[in-house]
Amino acid sequence: MAAPxxxxxxxxxxGLSAVIKIAEAGGNVDLFSIVPVKRxxxxxxxxxxxxxxxxxxxxxTTWKHFDDTIYGGDFLANQTPVKAMCExxxxxxxLLDRMGVPFNRTAEGLLDFRRFGGTLYQRTAFAGATTGQxxxxxxxxxxxxxxxxxxxxxYEGWEFLSAVLDSNGVARGICAMNLRTMEVTxxxxxxxxxxxxxxxxxxxxxxxxxxxxxxxQSALYQQGAYYANGEFIQVHPTAIPGEDKLRLMxxxxxxxxxxxxxxxxxxxxxxANAIPEPDRWYFLEEWYPKYGNLVPRDVATRAIHKVVYEHxxxxxxxxxxxxxxxxxxxxxxxxxxxxxxEIYQKFVGDDPREVPMKIFxxxxxxxxxxxxDFNQMTNIPGVFAAGEAxxxxxxxxxxxxxxxxxxxYGGFQAGPNAIAxxxxxxxxxGDGGHASELARQQEMNRGLMTSSGTENPFRIWRxxxxxxxxxxxxxxxxxxxxxxxxxxxxxxxxxxNINLSDKSQWANTSFAFTRQLxxxxxxxxxxxxxxxxxxxxxxxxxxPEFPERNDExxxxxxxxxYAADADEPRFEFEAVDTAHIPPRPRRYDAAx
Amino acid sequence: xAGKTIQFEVKRQSSPDAEAMWEKFEVTWKPGMNxxxxxxxxxANPVNSSGQETTPIAYDSNCLEEICGSCAMVINGxxxxxxxxxxxxxEQPIRVQPLTKFPVVxxxxxxxxxxxxxxxxVKAWVPVDGTYDLGSxxxxxxxxxxxxxxxxxxxxxxCCMEVCPQFNDATGFVGAATIAQVKLFNSHPxxxxxxxxxxxxxxxxxxxxxxxxxxxCIQACPKQLPLTEAISDVTRDVTLQVAKDFLRA
Numbered sequence: 001m002a003a004p005x006x007x008x009x010x011x012x013x014x015g016l017s018a019v020i021k022i023a024e025a026g027g028n029v030d031l032f033s034i035v036p037v038k039r040x041x042x043x044x045x046x047x048x049x050x051x052x053x054x055x056x057x058x059x060x061t062t063w064k065h066f067d068d069t070i071y072g073g074d075f076l077a078n079q080t081p082v083k084a085m086c087e088x089x090x091x092x093x094x095l096l097d098r099m100g101v102p103f104n105r106t107a108e109g110l111l112d113f114r115r116f117g118g119t120l121y122q123r124t125a126f127a128g129a130t131t132g133q134x135x136x137x138x139x140x141x142x143x144x145x146x147x148x149x150x151x152x153x154x155y156e157g158w159e160f161l162s163a164v165l166d167s168n169g170v171a172r173g174i175c176a177m178n179l180r181t182m183e184v185t186x187x188x189x190x191x192x193x194x195x196x197x198x199x200x201x202x203x204x205x206x207x208x209x210x211x212x213x214x215x216x217q218s219a220l221y222q223q224g225a226y227y228a229n230g231e232f233i234q235v236h237p238t239a240i241p242g243e244d245k246l247r248l249m250x251x252x253x254x255x256x257x258x259x260x261x262x263x264x265x266x267x268x269x270x271x272a273n274a275i276p277e278p279d280r281w282y283f284l285e286e287w288y289p290k291y292g293n294l295v296p297r298d299v300a301t302r303a304i305h306k307v308v309y310e311h312x313x314x315x316x317x318x319x320x321x322x323x324x325x326x327x328x329x330x331x332x333x334x335x336x337x338x339x340x341x342e343i344y345q346k347f348v349g350d351d352p353r354e355v356p357m358k359i360f361x362x363x364x365x366x367x368x369x370x371x372x373d374f375n376q377m378t379n380i381p382g383v384f385a386a387g388e389a390x391x392x393x394x395x396x397x398x399x400x401x402x403x404x405x406x407x408x409y410g411g412f413q414a415g416p417n418a419i420a421x422x423x424x425x426x427x428x429x430g431d432g433g434h435a436s437e438l439a440r441q442q443e444m445n446r447g448l449m450t451s452s453g454t455e456n457p458f459r460i461w462r463x464x465x466x467x468x469x470x471x472x473x474x475x476x477x478x479x480x481x482x483x484x485x486x487x488x489x490x491x492x493x494x495x496x497n498i499n500l501s502d503k504s505q506w507a508n509t510s511f512a513f514t515r516q517l518x519x520x521x522x523x524x525x526x527x528x529x530x531x532x533x534x535x536x537x538x539x540x541x542x543x544p545e546f547p548e549r550n551d552e553x554x555x556x557x558x559x560x561x562y563a564a565d566a567d568e569p570r571f572e573f574e575a576v577d578t579a580h581i582p583p584r585p586r587r588y589d590a591a592x
Numbered sequence: 593x594a595g596k597t598i599q600f601e602v603k604r605q606s607s608p609d610a611e612a613m614w615e616k617f618e619v620t621w622k623p624g625m626n627x628x629x630x631x632x633x634x635x636a637n638p639v640n641s642s643g644q645e646t647t648p649i650a651y652d653s654n655c656l657e658e659i660c661g662s663c664a665m666v667i668n669g670x671x672x673x674x675x676x677x678x679x680x681x682x683e684q685p686i687r688v689q690p691l692t693k694f695p696v697v698x699x700x701x702x703x704x705x706x707x708x709x710x711x712x713x714v715k716a717w718v719p720v721d722g723t724y725d726l727g728s729x730x731x732x733x734x735x736x737x738x739x740x741x742x743x744x745x746x747x748x749x750x751c752c753m754e755v756c757p758q759f760n761d762a763t764g765f766v767g768a769a770t771i772a773q774v775k776l777f778n779s780h781p782x783x784x785x786x787x788x789x790x791x792x793x794x795x796x797x798x799x800x801x802x803x804x805x806x807x808x809c810i811q812a813c814p815k816q817l818p819l820t821e822a823i824s825d826v827t828r829d830v831t832l833q834v835a836k837d838f839l840r841a
Contacts, residue, residue, distance in 0.1 A: 020723055021723065024723060035660075035662065036704075036705070036748075039655075039748075041654070041655065041660075043660050044655050044659055091725040094725065094726070094727060094728045095725070095726075097728065097729030098729040099720055100777070100782075100783055102732075102737050104734075105732055105734045105736075107733075107734065108731070109733045109734075127744075130659065130745065134741075137744060138718075141711075141718070142723075144712055144717060145719065147712070148715075209654045209656070210653055210654050210656065243624050243625060244625075245657070248657075339659075343658070347624070347657070412723070456637070458648075502647035507697050508650075509648065510647070510648045
């Protein structure tokens, strides 16, 4: 029998990890990506990657990493896969080190580690403050090596449109669009792995890259895949506000000793450096003495919101607080944080070594995603998912520096599992559904190209982003969520009246965007409606009307499925695996 | 300041074979605006400064924080990343055109795959035995890491190649970015097992000998890679390798 053919969609850390495992096992793999894979969004990750290697003599263990992750995620994650990830993490760090990742080092030439949010241990390996870039490059290099040896074929500049499903609903390949020729083609495969990242674009502005639209996940959801825990969206406490995007200011800034503060008095007009210590309020350190500035992200974000909107203490009355590194010596800052200091300097103009940075929370990470089983397979046979595109490892809130690990670990699981699945796969009935899927996608394209309405897709997108950010992020009220959902329905109506100002058949970026926009609207409803249904507060999901966690009703995974007849999501709930750690109250302010 | 606008001139080309032409735009100023966010504004309201409807501008972009390497273009005559080109710091009209040394796909979008092919040719990777657990990696002292890390910061934007007088069809020069990666992998404790292959790939036509020491590359690099130092180090190693191979033959 010929080697199984696997298609991987997405060339970030998760996708590349899967590709490497498949190539190594002798499989035949095609890699599809919108951008050259070296430009994938993983490149933006800054602070580091977690593994309990205990090289600082603190007595850290993989169990403590597991416990911190489950507790940090407010007990919503299924425990068995998270435990396996934490146990695999130290060997993954060793592998990345062997691949040549220039991790920071100790004097003895060993890996250096730093502290991150939601833990009391120095568990985070790092390469300056551009760790994601360095990990992505290491995996990109390994994939290039396999490509040079003929084991991998790359399709860069292609966008996934849908899975090809046979008459039994089994995946037989993908349908994709060439972003230069705009040609739509189907590609046969025995299994596909979707590793297409997060959905930041539905919030308009976020820390995510332009390609993080969630379009692929949404297309699969509309084809019958469950989308799980969509309502869990991480808003990172420290981002640089901007007109085009919110630029991340890594948690590692606080890991290296950065302090968050505001002037104690409303309307204090003095510049930051002119405000003496007694007039500064280090509110995180005061409210959370044990974890201080390194409480988990949802906790820090809500605290900043409170200080700005309830106490009225934002800098100059603006929604911003200080993140201060100026007390740390410059050599240390340059050695450990240079990448992010440069970002601040280039985009804001001030030197954060000299003046405190002005930051505010921004949409950052998608905890929810395609529902997968413990083998990383969705409910569509033959469709696997890995990385931020799936929901499995972070529960209701992701801990900093766990995402890079979950991407690589998820990819390492998905690759071999896809091969095992493909080896046992029986032949497809008929043509495997290729002709009908191709016709369906071509019809959708024709419809868009000939639409002669009045609505500009980029303006619809802006309105979507504004309503999602206003109503479905940090503080959630059912009334507002309902408004957001109604607004999305209105935008979907207006989408039918779209006008493409570019109808050409060559490298038509606005056409590709308009296709993504439809999928963004569909997945936005999953996020909003899921948030409305969950009448409790857990991790990143906070409802003042229901301020407590309610395990009796909601210690459950939300699973959304697409109801084609009504063109809307339907919801069901699934029990969470708590086999190892009994749920306990999550209190970072207590001295527990 | 309400109503303040920014003047842009964008060199546009609808396909690789089409003729290029300049189109003017007037965009409402916003605080912190950069060249990419200005083009996003144009996409939301695709009208040129003569009031004619036009198409949104095609360009490459992704992270918008100068780390993915996508949005390199020539802005007011300078090869640079568009996302970090803040309009407040640019003279107007802001003239934006695609990189000139790479085939235009459409408007400002160009094909830079030549760099990825070059990285293949010089085997820019550490040939690990496998991804199974083989224990810890080699010890690397902080001094070595501090040399490797800056080289590993290359974002493959190709600005160094754009500004290099020697990077053209006549020489076939690989350019500074690829040479810097050769230095990086040749200095890695296990990456250096392929050192001779890499040096041989850079001997002869299109290799290090094509460098004319114009030193434009180090000026243009948005990540301040020590490119000229890397070129001189690798050139020395290539020369030694050529001599060694000659004596062996």
